[in-house]
Amino acid sequence: MxxxxxxxxxxxxxxxxxxxxxxxxxxxxxxxxxxxxxxxxxxxxxxxxxxxxxxxxxxxxxxxxxxxxxxxxxxxxxxxxxxxxxxxxxxxxxxxxxxxxxxxxxxxxxxxxxxxxxxxxxxxxxxxxxxxxxxxxxxxxxxxxxxxxxxxxxxxxxxxxxxxxxxxxxxxxxxxxxxxxxxxxxxxxxxxxxxxxxxDLATAELIKHASNAFLATKVSFINAIADICERTGADVHEVARAMGLDPRIGPAFLGAGIGYGGACLPKDVAAFRHKADELGVGFPLLEEVERVNMARRERFIEKIRSAVWNLEGKRIAMWGLAFKPDTDDLRNAPAIEIARRLSEEGADVVAYDPVAMPASKPLLFAATFAPTALEAAQGADCLAICTEWEEFRGVDLERLRDAMARPAIVDGRNMFDPPAMADAGFTYASMGRPTAAPAPGP
Ligand SMILES: NC(=O)c1ccc[n+]([C@@H]2O[C@H](COP(=O)([O-])OP(=O)(O)OC[C@H]3O[C@@H](n4cnc5c(N)ncnc54)[C@H](O)[C@@H]3O)[C@@H](O)[C@H]2O)c1
Known part of the structure; x- marks a missing residue:
């Protein structure tokens, strides 16, 4: 054809x-x-x-x-x-x-x-x-x-x-x-x-907006649970895993973190909400989904602040800039806003992303870029993980710890096991899970 x-x-x-x-x-x-x-x-x-x-x-x-x-x-x-x-x-x-x-x-x-x-x-x-x-x-x-x-x-x-x-x-x-x-x-x-x-035409159009709004709702739902976990010492990863075993719920899109971004979910949720208002039916649930999502970025920055105290003059390594792995799409990427905020507060941001650095450079004038993940972490007071690229999972933890000025990690994508990170000598904060720290010396 x-x-x-x-x-x-x-x-x-x-x-x-x-x-x-x-x-x-x-x-x-x-x-x-x-x-x-x-x-x-x-x-x-x-x-x-x-x-x-x-x-x-x-x-x-x-x-x-x-x-x-x-x-x-x-x-x-x-x-x-x-x-x-x-x-x-x-x-x-x-x-x-x-x-x-x-x-x-x-x-x-x-x-x-x-x-x-x-x-x-x-x-x-x-x-x-x-x-x-x-x-x-x-x-x-x-x-x-x-x-x-x-x-x-x-x-x-x-x-x-x-x-x-x-x-x-x-x-x-x-x-x-x-x-x-x-x-x-x-x-x-x-x-x-x-x-x-x-x-019919209208139903097909609605299927797409309804699907993306539902996915965004799942993400914000588990992120709201993550906040409750943090207050109570519970572990959102285990909550999500057990919830996802129920076939009525399913495991996808239940990863707590710094929230959804990209070219679709933020835009489609906003457009769907606007359309519902225009039709006179409203969709306040989606307003809350958006509010929870945007609050994730703030929560992540707070965690970096808790790791280093004052941001001014601190060197923050940032791993991952794209809104998700395997793309260089930066549209509505949480990492871009987070990097800008950290720079505005006086931090020295050194970023690394396997493929999204060329596209990021015009967006992040205040940041510098490193050719590898380990080089970004060199001399850092804190490592902030913003995108769950597979290559980060395989990093040599001993070399990472030795490269950093202070072994503090704030993981916005819950990529690592907290006790294992504590054993490797890091103070490791993630989203919706208890912060892990090395046992005090004798
Ligand atoms: N990116 C995704 O993952 C994804 C997934 C599903 C649906 N969508 C939807 O698909 C649509 C396109 O998204 P995208 O990510 O491919 O956007 P994009 O910005 O990557 O591509 C849009 C293209 O349209 C071209 N264009 C704009 N106006 C034009 C015109 N008048 N004549 C000819 N070309 C023109 C632009 O130059 C651009 O290359 C959006 O509505 C988006 O919501 C995107």
């Missing part, structure tokens, strides 16, 4: 490369000409495991092309995916200007029956606006349907998730559009047997 992808960012480029891998003819368009040129050279503009290989495979096979010519997407694709950004306005509302612009440009260039599928995360009822915009702009005889096909990929596992989804959701009132999208996804459906969930 001929497929167009408008917006070759984290979602669009992974979708484009994956659909080309499945044998479709794919055109990716983006109004960022520099990004298009990078992709055309076979380079990915961001870090995503496995994407570079898939991109090169598609380009070499001639099944994937990229272009800055957005109208070409409408002329080429039997299905046109909208994958542009839907950022947050200061009010929390989703900014849908990019979606509107793309809808207008596509409408003017439509040729033959086309399915226009929203893959961007949008508030419920956006599809109605997309359809109306296209109807008002397109030629009177233009044949098209609008569908919602929300994306559930996780950055860092995006290629795997796209080729092995838990479910594919398609929302449309048109049987013709639904059949076309089923045919598009047939190679995945046949191989994986994953559910193909067909709904």
């Amino acid at each position: 001929r497929v167009s992808i408008v917006g070759t960012g984290h979602v669009g480029l992974v979708t484009a490369a994956s659909l080309a891998h499945l044998g479709h003819e794919v055109l990716g368009v983006d109004d960022d000409a520099e990004k298009v040129a990078t992709i055309a050279r076979g380079e990915t503009p961001f870090h995503e495991p496995g994407l570079q290989e898939l991109l090169r495979e598609g380009l070499d096979a001639g099944r994937l092309r990229v272009s800055p010519d957005v109208p070409e997407a409408a002329r080429f694709g039997e299905v046109v995916f909208i994958c542009v950004g839907t950022p947050t306005k200061p009010t929390g509302e989703a900014n849908l200007v990019q979606v509107e612009r793309v809808s207008t440009v596509i409408a003017r260039a439509l040729e033959g029956y086309t399915v226009i599928a929203e893959k961007s995360t949008v508030p419920v009822e956006t599809g109605v606006w997309v359809r109306r915009t296209i109807e008002l702009t397109a030629a009177p005889d233009a044949e098209f349907d609008v569908a919602s096909n929300p994306e559930f990929l996780r950055e860092g596992r995006a290629v795997h998730d796209t080729l092995n989804p838990d479910r594919i959701v398609v929302g449309t009132s048109s049987a013709r559009a639904m059949e076309r999208l089923r045919e598009l996804y047939a190679p995945i459906l046949d191989r994986t047997g994953c559910p193909f969930v067909v709904t």
